[in-house]
Amino acid sequence: MKNICSLLPIEYPIIQAGMVWVSGGKLAAAAANAGILGVIGAGSMKPELLEEHLKKAIALTNHPERLAVNVPLLYEKTKEQIEISLKLGIKIFITSAGSPKTYTSWLKDQGCIVIHVTSSPELAQKCEAAGCDAVIAEGFEAGGHNGRDEITTMVLIPQVVDAVKIPVIAAGGLGDGRAIAAAMCLGAQGVQLGTRFVATQESSAHENFKEAILKSTPGSTMLMMKSVVPVRLFKNKFYEDVRRLEESGATRDELIKLLGHGRAKKGMLEGDMEEGEIEIGQVSALVKDIPTVKELVERLITEQRQALPPTGRFF
Amino acid sequence: MKNICSLLPIEYPIIQAGMVWVSGGKLAAAAANAGILGVIGAGSMKPELLEEHLKKAIALTNHPERLAVNVPLLYEKTKEQIEISLKLGIKIFITSAGSPKTYTSWLKDQGCIVIHVTSSPELAQKCEAAGCDAVIAEGFEAGGHNGRDEITTMVLIPQVVDAVKIPVIAAGGLGDGRAIAAAMCLGAQGVQLGTRFVATQESSAHENFKEAILKSTPGSTMLMMKSVVPVRLFKNKFYEDVRRLEESGATRDELIKLLGHGRAKKGMLEGDMEEGEIEIGQVSALVKDIPTVKELVERLITEQRQALPPTGRFF
Numbered sequence: 125m126k127n128i129c130s131l132l133p134i135e136y137p138i139i140q141a142g143m144v145w146v147s148g149g150k151l152a153a154a155a156a157n158a159g160i161l162g163v164i165g166a167g168s169m170k171p172e173l174l175e176e177h178l179k180k181a182i183a184l185t186n187h188p189e190r191l192a193v194n195v196p197l198l199y200e201k202t203k204e205q206i207e208i209s210l211k212l213g214i215k216i217f218i219t220s221a222g223s224p225k226t227y228t229s230w231l232k233d234q235g236c237i238v239i240h241v242t243s244s245p246e247l248a249q250k251c252e253a254a255g256c257d258a259v260i261a262e263g264f265e266a267g268g269h270n271g272r273d274e275i276t277t278m279v280l281i282p283q284v285v286d287a288v289k290i291p292v293i294a295a296g297g298l299g300d301g302r303a304i305a306a307a308m309c310l311g312a313q314g315v316q317l318g319t320r321f322v323a324t325q326e327s328s329a330h331e332n333f334k335e336a337i338l339k340s341t342p343g344s345t346m347l348m349m350k351s352v353v354p355v356r357l358f359k360n361k362f363y364e365d366v367r368r369l370e371e372s373g374a375t376r377d378e379l380i381k382l383l384g385h386g387r388a389k390k391g392m393l394e395g396d397m398e399e400g401e402i403e404i405g406q407v408s409a410l411v412k413d414i415p416t417v418k419e420l421v422e423r424l425i426t427e428q429r430q431a432l433p434p435t436g437r438f439f
Numbered sequence: 440m441k442n443i444c445s446l447l448p449i450e451y452p453i454i455q456a457g458m459v460w461v462s463g464g465k466l467a468a469a470a471a472n473a474g475i476l477g478v479i480g481a482g483s484m485k486p487e488l489l490e491e492h493l494k495k496a497i498a499l500t501n502h503p504e505r506l507a508v509n510v511p512l513l514y515e516k517t518k519e520q521i522e523i524s525l526k527l528g529i530k531i532f533i534t535s536a537g538s539p540k541t542y543t544s545w546l547k548d549q550g551c552i553v554i555h556v557t558s559s560p561e562l563a564q565k566c567e568a569a570g571c572d573a574v575i576a577e578g579f580e581a582g583g584h585n586g587r588d589e590i591t592t593m594v595l596i597p598q599v600v601d602a603v604k605i606p607v608i609a610a611g612g613l614g615d616g617r618a619i620a621a622a623m624c625l626g627a628q629g630v631q632l633g634t635r636f637v638a639t640q641e642s643s644a645h646e647n648f649k650e651a652i653l654k655s656t657p658g659s660t661m662l663m664m665k666s667v668v669p670v671r672l673f674k675n676k677f678y679e680d681v682r683r684l685e686e687s688g689a690t691r692d693e694l695i696k697l698l699g700h701g702r703a704k705k706g707m708l709e710g711d712m713e714e715g716e717i718e719i720g721q722v723s724a725l726v727k728d729i730p731t732v733k734e735l736v737e738r739l740i741t742e743q744r745q746a747l748p749p750t751g752r753f754f
Contacts, residue, residue, distance in 0.1 A: 273658035278612035297593035306621035343588035
């Protein structure tokens with residue numbers, strides 16, 4: 125059974141997700157050092173800050189080939205972000221929140237590996253047609269931005285696997301080794317974990333945010349803002365403000381106005397757990413500690429092996 | 440690795456879900472004959488009709504011990520439904536949509552096995568405390584009635600497994616053998632499939648309903664009626680009526696009025712795919728044929744074995 129270690133220069137078929145405000149150079153380097161793909165989330169970074177994080181990551185690892193950049197295509201300056209990354213030797217790009225046609229050919233011409241994030245089998249086919257090397261298929265339970273059809277990881281992965289020939293990487297709701305084994309049974313050739321890596325020593329999430337993850341319960345998150353762009357939020361005061369506004373029949377513009385004050389930075393990076401926007405996945409309820417990335421990756425490897433029947437059969 | 444075949448008198452750890460309007464005596468008998476648990480969905484049946492279906496199922500199988508009844512506790516006459524079932528020799532009960540305390544002790548005193556349906560780890564613990572033999576943990580992607588916290592199967596199963604000592608049976612979004620293997624990696628000791636069994640020769644779903652499942656796409660269902668009781672609906676004219684009413688800020692009573700005209704029977708049993716309420720799971724998009732139950736069960740067994748690495752390791 126093939127896995128993405130034949131596509132990417134990593135030891136284990138695991139990707140540390142690139143996320144806004146929490147996955148900088150320190151986290152990505154720790155992931156690369158632990159044998160998995162370390163991804164810097166460029167979404168929240170101006171080009172100069174991205175350059176700083178890339179240089180930091182490269183300095184902190186002996187495996188710069190295991191570093192990648194996640195570039196959400198909905199922000200400005202994505203071209204600049206990619207050019208800086210290329211200049212510093214990055215060869216693996218994860219693109220999302222836009223068309224896979226935008227940069228894939230250009231990046232492939234420069235010898236890069238391109239992976240696009242999808243929440244539907246239809247978009248996965250467009251990614252394949254655009255020349256992407258793989259897709260990350262992300263389910264409804266994932267934190268942050270999300271698809272409109274609310275397709276869960278359990279249902280999405282087999283559909284995407286059936287729809288394309290390129291490797292499928294599962295994301296959304298994967299918090300431990302049991303889920304990694306499950307995702308691979310569904311046909312995924314690798315997995316991407318986000319929420320689980322927020323609660324590590326090396327993530328740049330504020331301590332308040334990490335502590336909130338440890339205390340979260342099964343109902344602590346909800347998919348909101350569906351009339352603007354669906355986003356899974358942690359239930360805090362900001363979430364309540366959004367909920368009240370939505371229930372009152374607020375317009376799209378009123379919702380965008382509430383969002384548009386650096387709320388995500390205030391919450392996730394600066395630790396304002398009342399007024400800040402906290403993007404996190406449903407699986408936060410399963411996260412019980414804040415290990416180092418190395419400890420976490422070793423645990424995930426062990427857990428996924430224990431989740432499988434040693435005989436190759438459950439029944 | 441233990442599975443529910445040590446609790447239930449079945450060959451394979453699979454339950455054919457009891458569903459309103461589609462799982463009568465014919466489907467349950469076919470399931471029992473195929474080596475799995477055959478469940479009659481009592482929710483849509485008056486006591487006399489349930490008796491008729493039970494007698495039919497018993498006549499059609501040499502394995503009446505593999506028959507069970509699903510009793511949603513939100514309807515009237517549940518006590519009568521249970522008494523008729525007991526009289527006809529049923530020893531396995533699945534209860535849902537109510538407190539696990541209501542009938543569990545009484546049924547246990549009569550030597551029955553009781554399994555309660557839950558959508559959260561908290562309720563699973565209450566089931567265990569009430570003396571249930573197992574729980575069915577059902578995720579957000581499931582058809583029909585659903586939990587308020589929108590917890591998906593991938594995230595729910597590990598949490599319920601960690602929360603209780605009794606066996607956990609996974610449900611919601613399981614449409615083929617890959618998903619069965621995945622659910623068991625998550626720690627489930629068995630699985631319950633609903634939508635997949637609607638599209639079988641022996642289900643009593645109207646042919647129009649079965650055909651609609653074959654044509655359904657990833658975005659064909661949506662969780663609606665959250666202000667009354669969350670229910671996953673197939674997107675048809677009735678769904679559009681519900682959606683418009685909800686978006687217009689309709690009251691709970693207005694929604695209940697729209698629901699309250701035998702719409703589910705009209706759709707699922709009588710085949711009115713415009714005006715009828717069609718309850719179906721997200722996994723309908725993966726269903727591509729209408730096999731016999733025997734063919735389906737054999738296929739599921741084969742698929743789940745193929746989904747697992749024969750060496751016991753993915754990596």
